[in-house]
Amino acid sequence: MENYIYQDRIHAGAVLAGILKEKDIADGVIMAIPRGGVVTAAQVAEELRLPLDIIIPRKIGAPFNPEVAIGAVTQDGTVLLTENKQLLQFTGKGAISDFIKQEIKEIKRRMQEYRGNTEYPEYTGKTVIIVDDGIATGFTTRAAIMSIKKIFKPHKTILAVPVAPAEVIDMLSTEVDEVVCPLVPEPFYAVGQFYANFDQVTDEEVKQIIRH
Template sequence: MLDTGRIIEDRSLRDRLSVFENRTDAGRQLAAPLSTLETIAEPVICAIPAGGVPPGLEVARALKAPLRMAVVRKVQVPWDPEAGFGAVTWNGRVFLNRSLMTGLDLSEAEVNAAIAKARKNVAERIEKFASGREEPEIEGQDAILIDDGLATGYTMFAAIEAARAGSPRQVVVAVPTGSLHAVNFIARQADLVICLNVRTSRTFAVAQAYEQWHDVTDQEVQELLIQARDMGLL
């Protein structure tokens, strides 16, 4: 492990592909450095659904910490749902990447429609995954935000800003994989970033870090939450 003060990475995994079997395996590997940090005293695991829930459950299990949903949805580019130009968070805040929007040449109507769609999805996920509990309840505690990877880092940036509003003791971001650009960006926002597999390639995809990759379904998330409830983590 390499600890630069604000970033912890596994240098043996730098620029490697297919380093995790799946998201569950990634969560187990992520739990190892987290469990040794003396600076974390009262962790609350805040998983970003859907992809962050499998690793988040493994970290919560290892740290014997509560698992909460940190619902954030990207504001989608109308003609490319996989791309986003902003994010909406669980507490209703909207973050827009203005520099990216300039190049997209979006109309006001397109922007408003995309934001409305993201807001609706956030509300649906809060009801479905968090039983209507909007806030992850992190006041005075160590909020550990978990997702399956950082591509641009903008969704995580929005999650950090939303988490700060909950007055945690500190905000830690823990992800299995991330682009170097995104990791550096997020390290300027969070108190600490743990990213095991940092990749410097200009062409970055989160999926490349995993041997098995698929979009996590709502049913899978609900099954994982049942497991977490049975373990007393919810």
Template sequence: MSLPFADRAEAGVLLAEMLVDTGLADPVVLALPRGGVAVAGPVAERLCAPLEVLVTRKIGHPAQPELGLGAVAEGGEPVFDLALLDRLRMTEEDLGPVVERERRELARRVAVYRGERSLPRLTGRDVVVVDDGLATGGTARAALRAVRSARPRRLVLAAPVGSPKTVTALRDEADEVVMLVTPPGFHAVGQWYKRFEQLSDADVLRLLGRGTGGWSPA
């Protein structure tokens, strides 16, 4: 496989072909916004499956928001990196204000992306959670646990690229993890894409066919 991928859409097409061979039955595709939506579009189209977003938010350090200490997904409880908290001599309670702030932002994004609609029925169905890449895996872990609580028949995590260590760790959270590549030189998701622009809420709505222009790759 030629790396880096041209963009998220190309990666999604390649990922879709791998997923076709996994024997999914009555699948639903849940994309982790924002970047995962651009990958999940071609996946849902190839699987003839409904596409929806599953909103997640990183829980950052109060003084260093870019340092992820956990994550929360809609419908689920916060998931923390307990080893990192221990090294920093912090507790889950220390992150209470951050969690509440991220829950508010999560609710805002759910309202923007879906309005009054709820998630599709997940119980008893094959659910494919799609992201554009797995670095630390914090948001993916929170998403998988939230989906698992809905009792799907089969839970699949799919992404074009990921850290080998993270992918191994997440195999305990999903029934199957489908990856195109797990390069040993992984440092960040963006290094494996030629085009890896940041997406806006408007981009997500466009990709979902809820903005102007309908679905198109990004």
């Protein structure tokens, strides 16, 4: 039995836009998390007629297994580390520092590639709506939220995602003013299980959307 609910990322964006239309966000800016989140966010921005931009959090992978997150970082140097002290000790402060520098360099490269520059317009005091195509653990999302608060000092922060597990929504709801998440399934295994089409989004697609 199929258990997806969204046709694709564009459909998910339309669902989010339908909910966000009811809110007072005329001063808003849509802040997408690449890559998949850009497709979803672009639909939201188009329907709400709001500017679209990106924030790029990057996972800091453990040296023995890059899929195991020991932290997350954003372009302004905001760093969020795991609470697993054994994992941090095993990795070592020097290695963690090196990984952070590497990821910040990669973030800036991607910002340049996707946007054409690394400087943001004046978003201070606006309502920032953070959009992704779904959340699994919330680690990089949390780093993005922390960074947005620091960089833009927004009037209000809204996290809008099509699907996420309940415990992640509970955690992130303490970091933002409001969460919009139409689907909070139980059990939750992966974001892609709730999409009929969840093809990988390319760098070129992101670039075309952001520079459109």
